[in-house]
Amino acid sequence: xxxxxxxxxxxxTTDHKRIGLLYFYTAFAFFLVGGLxxxxxxxxxxxxxxxxxxxxxxxxxxxxxxxxxxxxxxxxLSAAFFNYIVPLQIGARDVAFPRLNAFSYWxxxxxxxLLNASWFxxxxxxxxxxxxxxxxxxxxxxxxxxxxxxPGPNVDFWLLGLQILGVSSLAAGFNFIVTIxxxxxxxxxxxxxxxxxxxxxxxQFLVITAFPVITVALVFLMFDRFFGAHFxxxxxxxxxxxxxxxxxLFGHPEVYILILPAMGIVSEVLPTFxxxxxxxxxxxxxxxxxxxxxxWGVWSHHMFSVGLGPIAxxxxxxxxxxxxxxxxxxxxxxxxxxxxxxxxxxxxxxxxVGFIAMFIIGGLSGVxxxxxPADLQQTDTYYVVAxxxxxxxxxxxxxxxxxMYYWWPKMTGRLLSEALGKVHFWLTFIxxxxxxxxxxxxxxxxxxxxxxxxxxxLGVSSLxxxxTIGAFLIGVATLVFVVNLWRTRSRGAPAPNDxxxxxxxxxxxxSPPPVYNFSVIPTVSSRLPRWKTEHHDPMxxxxxAPPAPVHVPGGSWWPPAAALGLPVLALAxxxxxVWLAFxxxxxxxxxxxxxxxxxxxx
Amino acid sequence: MVTSMGLDSRKMAFWAFxxxxxxxxxxxxxxxxxxxGKSVVGPYPHDxxxxxxxxxxxxxxxxxxxxxxxxxxxxxxxxxxxxxxxLFATAxxxxxxxxGQVYEFSSFVREGLTLQTNxxxxxxxxxxxxxxxxxxxxxxxxxxxxxxxxxxKLGPAQALTVEISxxxxxxxxxxxxxxxxxxxxxx
Amino acid sequence: MPETREHGHPxxxxxxxxxxxxxILTVLEVGVFYVPAxxxxxxxxxLALSAVKFALVVLFYMHLKMDxxxxxxxxGGPFLLAVVVLVALLFLFFGQFTLRGAG
Numbered sequence: 059x060x061x062x063x064x065x066x067x068x069x070x071t072t073d074h075k076r077i078g079l080l081y082f083y084t085a086f087a088f089f090l091v092g093g094l095x096x097x098x099x100x101x102x103x104x105x106x107x108x109x110x111x112x113x114x115x116x117x118x119x120x121x122x123x124x125x126x127x128x129x130x131x132x133x134x135l136s137a138a139f140f141n142y143i144v145p146l147q148i149g150a151r152d153v154a155f156p157r158l159n160a161f162s163y164w165x166x167x168x169x170x171x172l173l174n175a176s177w178f179x180x181x182x183x184x185x186x187x188x189x190x191x192x193x194x195x196x197x198x199x200x201x202x203x204x205x206x207x208x209p210g211p212n213v214d215f216w217l218l219g220l221q222i223l224g225v226s227s228l229a230a231g232f233n234f235i236v237t238i239x240x241x242x243x244x245x246x247x248x249x250x251x252x253x254x255x256x257x258x259x260x261x262q263f264l265v266i267t268a269f270p271v272i273t274v275a276l277v278f279l280m281f282d283r284f285f286g287a288h289f290x291x292x293x294x295x296x297x298x299x300x301x302x303x304x305x306x307l308f309g310h311p312e313v314y315i316l317i318l319p320a321m322g323i324v325s326e327v328l329p330t331f332x333x334x335x336x337x338x339x340x341x342x343x344x345x346x347x348x349x350x351x352x353x354w355g356v357w358s359h360h361m362f363s364v365g366l367g368p369i370a371x372x373x374x375x376x377x378x379x380x381x382x383x384x385x386x387x388x389x390x391x392x393x394x395x396x397x398x399x400x401x402x403x404x405x406x407x408x409x410x411v412g413f414i415a416m417f418i419i420g421g422l423s424g425v426x427x428x429x430x431p432a433d434l435q436q437t438d439t440y441y442v443v444a445x446x447x448x449x450x451x452x453x454x455x456x457x458x459x460x461x462m463y464y465w466w467p468k469m470t471g472r473l474l475s476e477a478l479g480k481v482h483f484w485l486t487f488i489x490x491x492x493x494x495x496x497x498x499x500x501x502x503x504x505x506x507x508x509x510x511x512x513x514x515x516l517g518v519s520s521l522x523x524x525x526t527i528g529a530f531l532i533g534v535a536t537l538v539f540v541v542n543l544w545r546t547r548s549r550g551a552p553a554p555n556d557x558x559x560x561x562x563x564x565x566x567x568x569s570p571p572p573v574y575n576f577s578v579i580p581t582v583s584s585r586l587p588r589w590k591t592e593h594h595d596p597m598x599x600x601x602x603a604p605p606a607p608v609h610v611p612g613g614s615w616w617p618p619a620a621a622l623g624l625p626v627l628a629l630a631x632x633x634x635x636v637w638l639a640f641x642x643x644x645x646x647x648x649x650x651x652x653x654x655x656x657x658x659x660x
Numbered sequence: 661m662v663t664s665m666g667l668d669s670r671k672m673a674f675w676a677f678x679x680x681x682x683x684x685x686x687x688x689x690x691x692x693x694x695x696x697g698k699s700v701v702g703p704y705p706h707d708x709x710x711x712x713x714x715x716x717x718x719x720x721x722x723x724x725x726x727x728x729x730x731x732x733x734x735x736x737x738x739x740x741x742x743x744x745x746x747l748f749a750t751a752x753x754x755x756x757x758x759x760g761q762v763y764e765f766s767s768f769v770r771e772g773l774t775l776q777t778n779x780x781x782x783x784x785x786x787x788x789x790x791x792x793x794x795x796x797x798x799x800x801x802x803x804x805x806x807x808x809x810x811x812x813k814l815g816p817a818q819a820l821t822v823e824i825s826x827x828x829x830x831x832x833x834x835x836x837x838x839x840x841x842x843x844x845x846x847x
Numbered sequence: 848m849p850e851t852r853e854h855g856h857p858x859x860x861x862x863x864x865x866x867x868x869x870x871i872l873t874v875l876e877v878g879v880f881y882v883p884a885x886x887x888x889x890x891x892x893x894l895a896l897s898a899v900k901f902a903l904v905v906l907f908y909m910h911l912k913m914d915x916x917x918x919x920x921x922x923g924g925p926f927l928l929a930v931v932v933l934v935a936l937l938f939l940f941f942g943q944f945t946l947r948g949a950g
Contacts, residue, residue, distance in 0.1 A: 155669070155673065228680065231676075231680075232676050232677055232680075233673070235676050236672050236673045239664065239665055239672065240664050240669050240672060241664065241669075242664040246664070266676060266677075266679065266680040267680065267683050268683075270680055270681070270683040270684035271684075271687045273684060274687035274688055274691070277786065278786070281775065281782065285775055285776070286775065287775050287776065287781075287786070288779060288782055289691070289782055289783075289786075293700075294700055294778060294779055295695070295698040295778070296695060296698070296779055296782075300694065304687060304691075307687075647800075651804075
């Protein structure tokens, strides 16, 4: 597909398309891991007083499920599409900094491996058990995470793993901001950008502003745990609330980081399969930007139960309700896009429409959270778990699946089976509603989050059983999808340049694209270059072969080499061997120097 | 290279990075301010902070920023001799600053302020330590450029690299201006 | 072609003048700290003086005044966000005692 073959070409690749595929497969594998963790959780909760796993293992399961899904599955799956699709949509040959792009991927892989190594690392820490995975919740509240209350290596794996992953996300953030702003084809004005690229841009700004805050929060935790500092310890005059503020200052923008790309995908899929332009493109773009800004103003709605006081509660309640407005605007625009269109019910469209429906439900439960009195009943119960999963599964994951069915042909040259796709969709749709809808009731009936079992007299036993059945149905649905992926490798129908009749530039080139993407960089004169509209005719696609050979940079070992220094550095505090820190820093610095002075190709 | 905004990609990336660093230092400074006056035991800032000494450090960094822009100007006009001098001078002032930090930290430890002592210790050392780590990276960067100059490989064509290292260096200086005011002068 | 609002870079004279002002401002800051008469206005004065120093370095040494407005946005946006977050956090932690009421 991109010429060179073999393991070495993949290890040294700087091609955004290959990096996109690497992200996809790695993230999907972690998605399956996170899903397995979910199934174990649901197996444990299927009945009251369950004995499937111990309490300690249960704590590790829900912590790792959340951490894995958010940082190792959903974000990198979005990154797979940022990588593969954005340069194509803007008419570029690659991202602004291809080696930095590769670096981001390798750092992600190493961070994910470090985090998951904790499942088996117990013996190395004389823990008396195999699994010492993080167990303090995906949001690691202080002071449960302090050494005093979490003496083992579990939380260390968590904080070190997250720090490493943060580096990956930040580097990619800078890369994509510059790419989208600076590498657009001639004529590709900002208001002609495809909505997915726009949402990607907003997301990257959220990344580069939010991740530094959690970096600081984790640094404080690290200093408390390893060097005897007291950033979160009340006995020294500090407060655990500092962690909550810093974490949610990151955490709330993070949820918009998770949802905006999926919204971007939906804004691509709906127009294509309605054969109608996105209704109110300008408003949809501005709403996305507004959501990005406003996402910074709501963080303490995660803290309504800590006693912020009536003024703070009211302010954050108001800002939280306000942020529903631009979101609602987008929903109306999506519906208006479908309205009166020529609908083709592809699997991608099913997931996109499913997104709208499920996100409305998740958004509604979110709005109920915006009221502090109501939230005091809902917080820390399964009601919140319902909300999270309607927006993140029904929202982000549905959006990502829509993207997979939509862009898989472009990325691999093969069409996924639509028949299996429909089965996947309906099983997922039914499964997710069975799994998560009851959780609204379970929560309001009083079942808290993060408890490994519950008493029969709580009255939530049958609802939990239904939820578990739904979860396993999702598992089956995902298997169907995996089968679909596997079969298309050899039996998938070959995909033409443009299987769907898309309007944007990625459909103008072969599936998969040649290594240089565009034989001739197109000049763009409209928002829907490949469609005929009342204002313009479709642009001609670039010629099959470039007029002169196009130079494409070769690969480099230095991004993965520099990346390797980070997990080595992280091992130092884990193993209490200071020399590992020096080694890790030395590897990273050496890698960076060789990278910086790598000769330009002739 | 032609770009859509007519701006250099590396420079754009670096300004985005500096924006991101504002949030990093902003969080550290916020924490310092939140915990100011909340230490349960001493030593407290007024017991231990040495304003005359730190004023000299501040002056040192300000002068290093001047050396840095002079270094950039030299590189831009192809003056290798002065480029070497100013780059080395900037790095030296940076090393001097770091030496001052080491001296300050060790004297504070002797006077009983460690990371574990109290909130002032935690927040002070982590904030100024993070800043110091940034200065260290900057010094390494400057020395690398100085070596390139010694090798005769730092001409006007490389001016952008020097400019970007200058952006980093000035930002680190600017963070210190904020720290000097909020930590040392406003007690 | 780099986009600059005015062509050329500040000359050495400008850099030296800025350096001189920075030194003077620092001396003033330390002066305000030591002279008891100024302690009433210590905080606003120091904040103002350091803000001017900050602006001088960013605008002239970092060339932001002469460069593309977009760089000002790339820096200014997150900078403003950091300031707003800082102020919000101060209100949240200290407002508790004044704004929270009897509870």
